[in-house]
Amino acid sequence: MLLLCIESSCDETSAAVVRDGRQILSNVIASQVDVHARYGGVVPELASRKHVEAISVVIGEALERAGVDLNAIQGVAVTRGPGLVGALLVGLSTAKAIAFARDLPLVGLHHIEGHILAALMEQEIAFPYLALAVSGGHTHIYRVDGIGRYQGLGRTLDDASGEAFDKVAKLVGLGYPGGVLIDRLAAQGNPDAIDFPRPLLHQDNFDFSFSGIKTAVLNYVRRQPGPIEGEHLKDLAASFQKAVVEVLCRKTWRAARETGLERVVVAGGVACNSGLRRMMSEMAAENRGQVFFPSPGLCGDNAAMLGVAGEHYLAAGYRAPLDLNAVASWSLDRAGIR
């Protein structure tokens, strides 16, 4: 099928044209980063307004880049949740309008389902696998037995890993969004310079906690006589990143060993992190397993990633009703009830 996919759960307005759930004909992403940067985080009301301004243009461009017009589209897949409700509603309402006007089948998808299936668009990965979803709002480990068959094994008890990157970046004055800025500095610093905590590392579960690392960074910053700059800032970035990456990697591979799964898929914006990619690959080798990452363009928010599940459900005959509503919070384990 030729699907139009639409994503607007946070601060990216995105539309994509995907063939047969795998072939990406276009994937247009309009980021609102500039709008929110001055506030140091996403302002929900501004996000909704910017989505309204961008959505038609982004969809038009996705069709144009794919070289198809709306008449060729055979179905619509849209993010239904979780996310900012006002932001979600822009994409969802647009998707419903197109589906209604063109008499096309519609499916509303879980945003994290999109993230953890994105890698399948680029590589053959056999089920079952373990998915580590690391993003601005999630740090979850799922067992993935197939499309629509997800079991949560562990999750963050407080901040998400991406949120920790962003908050630490903000408190050392790096700006928003901070993950990529910390990553860049970390590459030049000494990861063993400062000993930040590794929360829950030795606990016999697959849960995470990142607010303690963030607080440790805050306390460290407060103990310094002046602002942290230059080499000192690079060392702080590298040490913080190592603390986060180490917990993510060790707990994920422990989960892999205990569940007997050999394949790990890392997904979401934080999957771009170079330290995480490196240590995950090292640990995959140690554990005689395999790790997969989507290419950077498919890690962060984008509409194309919805193509995998969209194709699966629509091809199976699933049709969302036109009174489908957006949902701010939604457990992926229960996403089967769509």
Ligand code: ATP
């Ligand atoms: P969710 O997917 O949970 O709803 P989200 O959609 O806002 O949240 P994503 O867009 O998937 O999250 O990812 C954005 C997050 O990824 C931000 O927190 C950002 O700082 C982080 N991030 C992006 N690149 C990197 C990087 N290189 N290193 C660390 N973090 C990064």
Ligand code: MG
């Ligand atoms: Mg974003």
Ligand code: FE
């Ligand atoms: Fe996301």
